[in-house]
Amino acid sequence: MLRLFDVIDEANIPWLMAAAERLHTAFGAQLIDLVPSYTTLMLHYDGLQLSEAQASERVLQALKGLQPLAINDSGRRHELPVWYHPSVGPDLEALAQRAGCTVEQVVDRHCSRDYPVFTLGFTPGFGYMGLVDPSIAAPRLATPRQRVPQGSVGIAERQTAVYPLVSPGGWNLIGRCPLALFDRERDGYSLLKPGDRVRFVSVDHAEFLRLGGDDASMEPNP
Amino acid sequence: MSMLRVEHSLGFAQLQDGGRFGVRHLGVTQGGALDWIAQHWANWLLGNPLDACVIEIPLGGLTLKAEADGWLALTGADLDAKLDQQPLRPWQVFAIRSGQQLTFTQPRSGVRAYLAAAGGFKANPVLGAVATVMREGLGGLHGDGKGLKPGNQLTYSAQPAVSRKMPSEAIPDYKSPVTLQLLVGAQSSQFSGDSLFQLFNQHWTLDQRADRMGMRLTGPELRYQGEPLISEGIPLGAVQVPPDGQPIVLMNDRQTIGGYPRLGALTPSSLARLAQCAPGQKIHLQPISQAQARQDHLALLARWEP
Numbered sequence: 001m002l003r004l005f006d007v008i009d010e011a012n013i014p015w016l017m018a019a020a021e022r023l024h025t026a027f028g029a030q031l032i033d034l035v036p037s038y039t040t041l042m043l044h045y046d047g048l049q050l051s052e053a054q055a056s057e058r059v060l061q062a063l064k065g066l067q068p069l070a071i072n073d074s075g076r077r078h079e080l081p082v083w084y085h086p087s088v089g090p091d092l093e094a095l096a097q098r099a100g101c102t103v104e105q106v107v108d109r110h111c112s113r114d115y116p117v118f119t120l121g122f123t124p125g126f127g128y129m130g131l132v133d134p135s136i137a138a139p140r141l142a143t144p145r146q147r148v149p150q151g152s153v154g155i156a157e158r159q160t161a162v163y164p165l166v167s168p169g170g171w172n173l174i175g176r177c178p179l180a181l182f183d184r185e186r187d188g189y190s191l192l193k194p195g196d197r198v199r200f201v202s203v204d205h206a207e208f209l210r211l212g213g214d215d216a217s218m219e220p221n222p
Numbered sequence: 223m224s225m226l227r228v229e230h231s232l233g234f235a236q237l238q239d240g241g242r243f244g245v246r247h248l249g250v251t252q253g254g255a256l257d258w259i260a261q262h263w264a265n266w267l268l269g270n271p272l273d274a275c276v277i278e279i280p281l282g283g284l285t286l287k288a289e290a291d292g293w294l295a296l297t298g299a300d301l302d303a304k305l306d307q308q309p310l311r312p313w314q315v316f317a318i319r320s321g322q323q324l325t326f327t328q329p330r331s332g333v334r335a336y337l338a339a340a341g342g343f344k345a346n347p348v349l350g351a352v353a354t355v356m357r358e359g360l361g362g363l364h365g366d367g368k369g370l371k372p373g374n375q376l377t378y379s380a381q382p383a384v385s386r387k388m389p390s391e392a393i394p395d396y397k398s399p400v401t402l403q404l405l406v407g408a409q410s411s412q413f414s415g416d417s418l419f420q421l422f423n424q425h426w427t428l429d430q431r432a433d434r435m436g437m438r439l440t441g442p443e444l445r446y447q448g449e450p451l452i453s454e455g456i457p458l459g460a461v462q463v464p465p466d467g468q469p470i471v472l473m474n475d476r477q478t479i480g481g482y483p484r485l486g487a488l489t490p491s492s493l494a495r496l497a498q499c500a501p502g503q504k505i506h507l508q509p510i511s512q513a514q515a516r517q518d519h520l521a522l523l524a525r526w527e528p
Contacts, residue, residue: 001408001454001455007452008452032243032244033243033244033245033246033247034246034247035246035247035454035455035478035479036247036455037452037453037454037455037479038452038453038454039452039454040452040454040455041455042246042454042455042456042457044246044457047516047519048520048523051516052512119453119479120247120248120249120478121249121453121477121478121479121480122249122477122479123249123357123358124245124248124249124250124358124360125248125249126249165358165359182248184348184349184360184365189245189248189250189349190248190249193247193248194247
């Protein structure tokens, strides 16, 4: 486990991505998996081919003189269309009330900035993004929903994400994205990768359907 | 080409190989046979690649019918297997004739049986592996993460590369006391001294909540005294301790990142042993050094060298 930082910060990402790139090169075929998270990189190497001492030495060499990647090199930028509507975002109105603003203002604020993808986890292709405007931050639901539909866009504290698959979940749902975030037929499988940046774009119902979205509505309460 | 047809299945028996790698950064879990040692032996008996695709059968509830003659190997748990009503002992290669029925009913010793076939069962890999992960909807016979269902047809090679006999001293006794080895690390130094003493000097009991994702142990309450953690990658076998103080061993289908403090990780052979424990099993934990664990692991792998 390589610990590079102590706190969650967007500024960590270009460093983590730079380190990941170097480690990929340094370990080559002896690299089994490399899992970036907010402050760490978990390096899984082939322990049959490399001793712990050899691996440590290789890490030290690889990270010597490390420079952060330029923000544009750390990943791709995606625009994700979202239909923000209470029928697919059952927590949208409560979130507006909590923020003391209108639903439109919640949407504007959610769409107002690029979010870096800190890490992927939970389910395949689930990208933890942030940080949303503090005014639209909200704690997780006290009781998670048993079934969150595919494409649901949620907020938990200052993090935001799209659920790539149907799964249980306790984030506040505000809309739905019609794009497939995880597709086993796609090259690279996951639309998002750690270090990518995402801008949400509000679309209307017709556009959502045109892009292949499923508008099956949800009950307002879990 | 040989073929087995699934006649009856509770849906838990599933295809497993060595697991999915190089995709953890996408949130995709590892998968693969939980008792990888039994899987390796099953494949070794037939001369297959050691991590070739096998059927992992937890507890029983599976009936297969041969639609052609073939060669199979059975290892792992004794699930009271029968070939046309005749008892079939595990840890051997056996021939199956077209029309014969193979049933797995209930565990007599151990939990998971492994059925290997000449050349390995054939299925298209998804993200580099056949490993079935139900939670993710990935892998398995049709790539959608489903367990075996009645009507499924499993194909394999007509002839095995070899037919070997199991070295009798290598057959495990799943009824013997269970001691698992822990590579102490991660946040272990931030647990109370008393907790670390209890960890290795009290017994643990495998909880009902034990599956391919994680195995929960119950026993003395372990107290973490450090700061809350920021979520990070979780290695196979990690022993995490949520706020209730009861450890969970994270298995092949674990979440890829997590934020609970960890005591370290179990060795690969301890994970294989744990996979054969039923809820209620008493377990002792023992610390092991990195160097010793590596040496033991290499010695184990050497058993399967050609």
